[in-house]
Amino acid sequence: MKVTVFGTGYVGLTQAVCLAQVGHSVLCMDIDAKRVATLNEGHCPIFEPGLAPMLESNLACGRLRFTTDAGEASNYARLQFIAVGTPPQADGSADLRHVFAVVDSILEHAQAPKVIVNKSTSPVGTVDRIKARIAQAVAAPHRFQVISNPEFLKEGAAVDDCMRPARIILGGAEPAEEALLRELYLPFSRNREKFMVMDARSAELSKYAANCMLATKISFINEIANLAEHLGADIEMVRRGIGSDPRIGYDFIYAGCGFGGSCFPKDLQALRRTAEAEGFEPQLLRAVESVNEQQKGRLFSKIQRHYPGGLRGKVFALWGLSFKPNTNDIREASSRVLLEALWAAGARVQAHDPQAMEEIQRHYGPRADLQLVPCKDAALQGADALVIATEWQDYRVLNLDTVPQQLADRVVFDGRNLFEPKHMAAAGLTYYGIGRGQVQPARPR
Secondary structure: OEEEEEOOOHHHHHHHHHHHHOOOEEEEEOOOHHHHHHHHOOOOOOOOOOHHHHHHHHHHOOOEEEEOOHHHHHHHOOEEEEOOOOOEOOOOOEOOHHHHHHHHHHHHHOOOOEEEEEOOOOOOOHHHHHHHHHHHHOOOHHHEEEEEOOOOOOOOOHHHHHHOOOOEEEEOOOHHHHHHHHHHHHHHOOOOOOEEEEOHHHHHHHHHHHHHHHHHHHHHHHHHHHHHHHHOOOHHHHHHHHHOOOOOOOOOOOOOOOOOOOOHHHHHHHHHHHHHHOOOOOHHHHHHHHHHHHHOOHHHHHHHHHOOOOOOOOEEEEEOOOOOOOOOOOOOOHHHHHHHHHHHOOOEEEEEOOOOHHHHHHHHOOOOOEEEOOOHHHHHOOOOEEEEOOOOHHHHOOOOOOHHHHOOOOEEEEOOOOOOHHHHHHOOOEEEOOOOOEEOOOOOO
């Protein structure tokens, strides 16, 4: 089948590449000419495991192309996917300008009936608003069908999520359009029935509800972790205790220094604003946001308490800059809250991240108090303490024979609970985890 995808960001690019990978012919449209040229040369502008080689191979065989020509894109295929950004506005509500701009472009150029499939994360009622826009703009609105088809991709595992989806939700599809989408997604749904067909508003709410539920689990375990520190309990033991209950499970109950990224914070704000616009007070969503914002400051609070004399002149090795492993995304990352607090206190940072250093450099520019280093061990050289903000696989091994000697103050602040406190103490390190209290060295070294 032929498919047009508007938008070459995280969702659009992943969806387009995966559709091409199973044999569909895909044309991607983006207004960013430089990005389109880069993609047509086979260079992937985002880091996502497995995406780059698939992009290159599908370009080579001709199943995937990129263009800035809206007319060509609008007339390439009957299926028109919208996968553009819906960034938060100043009040937290979703900005739908890019979505509506795509709709207007399709209406302007399309010479035949189209099925518009909205994959952009959009507030409840967006499909209805698109239909109303079409009705006002064209004489024959029945030529354009509109469907909600929310994405459920995890950064760092997006290719696998796209190729092996847990569910495929279609909202507001008439029988003919449902059959078309079933044919398109058949290669992704062979082993079991994954389609869930519902009204458009339920589909739109399902996307927000899913992300807000996951965010709630994270803020819940972080709240319990903070309580555990007051009560002298170990959150890792608590996590195992409650995770063994199948009604709760182990997913998303790892205590840490807060969640970030492009989805959870944005979607929490957007759903909260949607609720408030309807006169409904979303108390739980507000609490989830509040806990997370406070949690992002936990590492710095622990550092401040450890150094009552102040941080001016201190050098911190920082492992991890991306908001989570297997991505170069630093949006809403806890590391940024920590960096800015350390700089404001007069400290310097030697930071490493396997993928996100270029993004940090682009965001902050050159700074005398930030040094980006090529490997995690280089960050330790001349540092007073080690701070861990992202749970990259490479950081899970700590050489306890050398690290205590490399850190002048022999202290580790672990924002992702990667290590066992007793092992840190036995090596002569003072260790701070999240919800695990402070562990002093067992003996002088």
